[in-house]
Amino acid sequence: MNPDHAREQLEQYQTPIYFGALVVGFVLAMLIPGTGRLEAAINPALGVMLFVTFLQVPLARIRASLSNLRFMSALLVANFIVIPLLVALVLPFFPADPLIRIAILFVLLCPCIDYVVTFSHLGKSDSSLLLAATPVLLILQMILLPIYLNLFLGQAASDLVEPGPFVHAFVILIAIPMALAAMLQALATRFAGAAKAARIGGLLPVPATALVLLIVIAAVAPQLGPALRAAMSALPYYIAYAIAAPLLGLAIARAFRLRAPAARSVGFATATRNSLVVLPLALTVPNALPTVPAVVVTQTLVELAAMLVYIRLMPKFAQK
Numbered sequence: 001m002n003p004d005h006a007r008e009q010l011e012q013y014q015t016p017i018y019f020g021a022l023v024v025g026f027v028l029a030m031l032i033p034g035t036g037r038l039e040a041a042i043n044p045a046l047g048v049m050l051f052v053t054f055l056q057v058p059l060a061r062i063r064a065s066l067s068n069l070r071f072m073s074a075l076l077v078a079n080f081i082v083i084p085l086l087v088a089l090v091l092p093f094f095p096a097d098p099l100i101r102i103a104i105l106f107v108l109l110c111p112c113i114d115y116v117v118t119f120s121h122l123g124k125s126d127s128s129l130l131l132a133a134t135p136v137l138l139i140l141q142m143i144l145l146p147i148y149l150n151l152f153l154g155q156a157a158s159d160l161v162e163p164g165p166f167v168h169a170f171v172i173l174i175a176i177p178m179a180l181a182a183m184l185q186a187l188a189t190r191f192a193g194a195a196k197a198a199r200i201g202g203l204l205p206v207p208a209t210a211l212v213l214l215i216v217i218a219a220v221a222p223q224l225g226p227a228l229r230a231a232m233s234a235l236p237y238y239i240a241y242a243i244a245a246p247l248l249g250l251a252i253a254r255a256f257r258l259r260a261p262a263a264r265s266v267g268f269a270t271a272t273r274n275s276l277v278v279l280p281l282a283l284t285v286p287n288a289l290p291t292v293p294a295v296v297v298t299q300t301l302v303e304l305a306a307m308l309v310y311i312r313l314m315p316k317f318a319q320k
Contacts, residue, residue: 021210025217038219054181065132074256103295112272125264223290246271
């Protein structure tokens with residue numbers, strides 16, 4: 001099969017693939033005792049997922065994306081100014097439990113950098129611009145998340161969040177995967193074997209993301225039962241966010257006078273959150289289990305359902 005065709009097929013059917021991974025994860029958790037031990041596999045699986053994501057971004061494309069000042073400005077303003085302001089306005093209405101609050105903040109303050117690219121492609125966006133911006137989004141959220149948490153929660157965040165895991169995440173989830181992807185890209189221009197490996201890597205973002213979803217659900221599902229009430233208390237805020245955030249993103253894109261495909265990309269970027277990547281960070285919060293992972297994973301489930309709506313409506317909201 002032609003690699004380009006295979007990649008298009010995987011992207012076209014990514015939503016049922018992801019939901020299938022969720023179902024398999026739940027089934028494994030119910031049938032096999034001790035799947036909670038898979039928590040140790042989340043970071044390695046995320047590293048692989050981000051490596052194959054970065055592999056799709058030629059370094060020259062990243063430079064070109066950074067030079068597109070209007071798009072990058074709209075993307076960064078929407079995700080790191082407008083969305084935090086929205087969260088700050090709603091924060092007083094969050095559940096009083098500090099673990100639920102910090103879990104919601106972990107998710108809503110961090111823009112997605114993985115499956116948003118392929119979903120935005122299905123929604124007729126300029127996904128190449130968004131793909132090239134993913135390293136910037138990931139680096140900035142790792143820098144800004146501790147600042148936002150301290151700003152919104154004050155001393156409570158200082159007591160619950162430690163800087164060490166963020167440094168570790170930066171190395172494992174950004175520096176190493178990005179360096180390996182850049183190395184393989186460089187070798188692919190000189191060696192046929194490396195070029196073949198790069199082409200194979202281009203087929204893997206959807207399977208790698210599905211594997212991460214499966215591992216996360218299998219690891220977290222045993223703890224969802226005791227934390228069901230906490231997860232349900234966060235649900236209305238995730239649904240409200242799924243409705244408001246893409247509209248805010250499109251409004252920001254319109255203010256920056258972006259063309260329709262780029263505007264849709266900003267809409268998708270504000271709508272989708274980085275729950276898979278922040279989950280390991282959230283698990284480092286003292287006494288996180290079972291509340292924090294249950295609240296974080298609930299956002300993933302809401303978002304995947306919302307994606308089915310986004311890919312149909314986003315082109316209609318941004319047509320010019």
